[in-house]
Amino acid sequence: MCGIVGATAQRDITPILLEGLRRLEYRGYDSAGVAVLNPGDGIQRVRAVGKVAELESALQATPVNGTLGIAHTRWATHGKPAERNAHPHISNGLAVVHNGIIENHAPLRKRLQDLGFEFTSETDTEVVAHLLAHHYADSANVLDAFRATLADIHGAYALAVIHESEPHTLYCSRMGSPLVIGEGCGEHYLASDPLALLQVTDRFRYLEEGDYARVTREQCEIWDRQHNSASRPVARYEHAAHSLDKGEYRHFMLKEIFEQPQAISDTLAGTLGDDHVLTAVLGPEAETRLADIANIHIVACGTSYHAGLVARYWIEEQASIPCQVEVASEYRYRSAVVPANTLLITISQSGETADTLAALRYAKDQGYLATLAICNVAGSSLVREADWRLLTHAGPEIGVASTKAFTTQLVALLWLTTALAQTRGRTEYVARNVDALRALPAQVEAVLSLEPAITELAQRFANKHHALFLGRGPHYPIAMEGALKLKEISYIHAEAYAAGELKHGPLALVDEDMPVVSVAPSDSLLEKLRSNLEEVRARGGQLINFACETIEPSGDASVQTVGLPWVEECVSPVLYTLPLQLLSYHVALVKGTDVDKPRNLAKSVTVE
Template sequence: MCGIVGAVAQRNITPILIEGLLRLEYRGYDSAGVAVLAEGNGIQRVRAVGKVIELQNALQATPATGHLGIAHTRWATHGKPAEHNAHPHMSGKLAIVHNGIIENHSPLRKKLIELGYQFTSETDTEVVAHLIAHYYSESHDLLDAFRTALGELHGAYALALMHEDQPETLYCARMGSPLVIGQGSDEHYIGSDPLALLQVTDRFRYLEEGDHARLTINTCEIWDRDNLSVDRPLTRYEHAAHSLEKGEYRHYMLKEIFEQPQAIRDTLAGIVGDDHVLTAILGPDAETRLVDIANIHIVACGTSYHAGLVARYWIEDQAGIPCTVEVASEYRYRTVVVPDNTLLITISQSGETADTLAALRFAKDQGYLATLAICNVAGSSLVREADWRLLTHAGPEIGVASTKAFTTQLVALLWLTTALAQVRGKPADQIAANVKALKDLPAIIEQALTLEPRITTLAERFANKHHALFLGRGTHYPIAMEGALKLKEISYIHAEAYAAGELKHGPLALVDEDMPVVSVAPSDALLEKLKSNLEEVRARGGQLITFACETIDQTNDSNHEIINLPFVEGCISPILYTIPLQLLSYHVALVKGTDVDKPRNLAKSVTVE
């Protein structure tokens, strides 16, 4: 959620830094600051609580100009929102900004205090500043000191560093949090997001995990985690693919479906370690308060409600915490019994969904332990009013039918499930497996997206259909619900979803040769029972379409088409199986000739009851 901008140039870079911070305002923050190395005056630092406009006002009162500088917007994790906790942080002649979380900041702080360093903030970032300063005082080599300090840091970080002794040099590093290097004409820049720098360049080098770099006006040196010199390619920013335009895609919905791998990477950036999750992203007291949670209530609407239903399976199975999920429009109008130590989770893409926001406000007086908002919009009402926030970083979603917002919500909820299991002392290998599965997920989704040509052909079978059934079991039952919702929303085909075991209790009466039946069949403990349910459909002449794990031994026939998906670990399987259902609904809508991005009677953000 924090933002970094840095620059080294032959001109005054303060306007570049401020404009970069303004372009990062979408990320959400509580304070901002800038440090500029002014010729003859040393480092000038200006910080302010609140929005960037407050920093601009402070700069008018105390101007700071120079050719080298760093700037930052902060979302408090360690230490309350306050000027003394705002970045940049300094140690003598050194200034630093930081995104992420340093997990071992406490022992490092103790060590540095014993060495005589004094702290003026509660942040983990000031620890890094003093640590580098300490090693520099011993080696008198800033690059060596930077590397030595990086070797002691545990957690996730993107760092930018400058020192008065090197007035034309900017240092940076990344591990678990994104950072890019922008190249101009006799200028170099850094940013936590390329969007922050598009006013000055569209040429970027993307740092990889463990990289660190040294930049001057006309040189860029990059080393990997083993201190070996590497060349990261200079690439031109693809404006169309990342802006609010459709670019090469026919509709926003299709563009947003294909943006999901990157949206998931962005959501995970800075919140997972090598084999665990970084709970401090929720706040400095998060770990203690997470341990206290004895019950969970999830409240949401539409697609976000389906995400909550998947999370219920995860939370109860992996964390052992009772969890209920409710539609916000029902929750807010009934008498709610809140057990002791209950966490309320609200989920919304926009953060302005009227029923969900009203539910959060209603819950304020119901005795909840805490409230958590999972949302895609940092400055939204839901995010501002909840005790904790977990942003999904899906980027702008223009299509009314939610796609990347849904999958990133699931990623955030699986992260939260893993955090709850972690603080409860669940097996370390379970935690590590979840983290690995989350990190592997973007590449697996990219594989699933290659199924589009086959799904395009499959969609033709819906040309004259008016009804469809979707079936799933376990965590994939809510995914079937989401698939049915997508088909309804944009193709106007009446679609219903059922837990497959419920077929014989009524829905089987609808099955005939004119009723497509879509099922999701991962390789899990419920597979054999699902196969029996599908045989009930085949016996009555139903036309089956099954998205199945590639390890399942099934073959296509005249009334059963099988589309294989890669085998994945069970926890991320529901996210993977969402992808073909999104593609199916999109291509059926094309066949039907409907307005894909703006389906009739629907709005993107439902801000009224």
């Protein structure tokens, strides 16, 4: 949600801070601000409600310059969007920015008010600023004051601090919220996401949970939560070569839809043998322990949860392993029963999704055989904290509505299913899956060529306010994903149902004004699905079928069908996702919504 950028350099860092905030806009926010320290002028702060462009205009009216500074985009958790609640927050010669939530802010606020501190905002972050000022008054040492403050606060946070007494030093810490330190030539930077800093560096130190640091132009000192000096290696950001520009595309979402053939190829690179999968990519321990897995729990949120639901069908059919899929925000608040030799799989695009990360940490004490992270970001918290990891290689995904991250998750999960089947000698699935995965990028290209037909189809939704999506088997979660995409970016209320459930209530909604979208591959459940669709036709519903081109058309002019090429049943959920992505995109264009930044949503949900 929120975003942090910081820098200490020998040049004016205001342009670096602003560009970093622009690159974090995809995360979702309601206000922005900067605080820059110039030794002659002290800390200068400018804040604005709304987009980063509003902050830029404010800075043009009131320029601030300096060689040390911090900046922030805020997504409201405490206090409504207002300039007084925007970060940075200031207290007695210091400035603070913060991602996350300080859970004990109320008693700390009371304590500080009793000490004479005056609050100008409703935020939990201002508590940190005044607490730092209080401890600094006692010690006259910023590092000591910072340590004392960290001991007082509880919750999830990434913090960045500057103080007038040290005009070239950044202080920072992370606990439950990501933070990286960027390496430059005679410069250092901070950010909550490496993408914010790719204009100045591709080399980063990833802070571990509980780490705090003192960063100057030339030096980076890091301590762990036990106050021991810690060495965090510098890693080169592997996505730095990917363009963050829309190029020829109107929106990032469309660009990312059309990047899926390459993203799938990259995810599969080095994982497939001639007729088997190369399980060594999971690591030597994982490779030797795959056969020990007797149960699987999958935990995820949103789109990643839908990927897990598809995987359940694959895993149970092909590997004969019981599989349970949970919404992370629910899983972590119930007493899950963990059978012997259960693998926990967590799925997240960013690897920083708060509920999924918390679920992984909760699971550490629940007796799982091991934990596996499926993720798009190699240096993320989820990847670093899981026992095993399986990386997708979608590259940066900027559009809030996930597209290539979802399909690469599906590919990774099908690959994992194949690995599990392979260790159990189920060769009838292994060779077929390998061939299907190898052919998949070209088949994705073929389906994306259907965009003109889907663009025309989108016009039927121009005046619609509701829609139903239907699917069966592993395509029921794909229908769920299609409904989610439509509601996310076009704001049309859309719901998905297992097609066999129509008669148990949803048929009451069907009339001539209700578009009903079906996912109809040529698979073992096709005839069952056809019967369900006849129920819709009989009630005058507007049927829109995404069906295999080998299926004979209905001949009914009221039914509109887009034909997809035949593919192996195991990969059809990936293929049938694509037209639903294109449909939601083009309906959003018709509706005139902000495709890449839909209202009320953020790309990376890093608060509970």
